[in-house]
Amino acid sequence: MTTNTVSQGQSSNQTPSALDNLRPLIVDVAVPLGSYYLFKDAFGMGTFAALAWSSVVPAVRTVWSVVKEHRTNGLAGLILVVNVVSLLLSFVSGDPRLMLAKDGAVSSTVGIGILVSVALGRPMMTAGMKPFLVKGDPKKEAAWQRLASGRAAASADFLRKERTFSLVWGVALLAECVARVVGAYTVPVDTMVWLGGVVMAGVMVLTFLVSGGLAAGPMEEMLRAEAEAEEAATRNAVAVAA
Template sequence: MTVEASSPATPVERTHREKTAALRKHLVLQLLLELVLPLGGYYGLRAAGLNQWLSLVGGALLALPMIGYTLVKQRRVDPLALFTLSLVLLGALTSMVTGDPRLMLVRDSWIFGALGLWVLGSLLTRQPFMRSMARTIVTVKIGAEGHRQWDSRWDTEPAFRRHLRVVTLVWGLGFCLDAVVRVILAYSLPIDSVPLVSTLQWLVVLGGLIAFHIRYVTKHGLKV
């Protein structure tokens, strides 16, 4: 009786449906963390009679349990979530000192403005934003070994590096544009309408960025 030697470890092949399901689960979690909890918390606390400042802070802090869950489950700190939360808390402290709730609303522009500059700055390194972000998305879809094979193209394919930098550039410019629009909205609209309008305009910007992203990565062979 003979036993066949096992083949070298290779990424587990997943069907298109399995990849889509895994990515959808990841995106739903991100939406809960970044959109549903903060926005729903704000309007829920306002409906309960709290003032704008406490409602804004409370809505932002509702994201903490989700960040903790990700930290425990994945055994790593999500730098983007931590970065966003630190700016939210900084905005809360600034608003508490000045007593101006509009500064709390402008905090989102700080977040997206700083994020946009960070994304653009990453173009000068070997780890442009989209290469780093792809680690989570690619790993979710085809596993850690699949990501290692996909990422190894950085060292051998100049076109691969160029395409990742183009996508990074577009996302960075999109975040900076969003930051400017948020400042305009925060100081031109009634306070209670700003969170909703800002969220809607962000969804428009995000939709445009995602549409470009999907089309570009599919056209240039970056999609897994």
């Protein structure tokens, strides 16, 4: 009886909650981006100052991961790189077309970072996708761990879909970069000012649909099937033991 209680307690401790799943996304992405707009719009800081101050959290997180945890924090590092690129580009002024193309350059930095993470076998977009698939469900969290570790029958397909999700986003962001840079130098400036936002919104919507259909949707089904299979196996084991 005591053994069962301890085992259940350990299992509970090892199962991340919804907040645990969302924390990396919140700290590494939402806080830096949110603080940039807060400093710029609410506090009236210039672009350079807002970018510099919003880089503090990802910089600390990146250094902490390297020094204390002996690994790199992909999300924090990527946001830091994007901010540094934006800081460098913010020195360039006087050419409205170059300033319009700057946003495309930032998108390409993110896209390249995502593609590199796929090549290294650590798809960066997983941190943002996982919470929406697991939804804080302990059974789905356990199913994710089995699928991701290669211990489940569908692991190979699951891992391919995981890589595909990040791959779609990396390619989409690079394509968006090309479209915005080309537009910045071929479309009238007044038109491109609003068209750039439309292009970005269109790419985001299309990428959500494509990545969902090719990867996130099938992965969610695999998680459900794996969780149900494990639950059925547990019931059978209990029935046999009884």
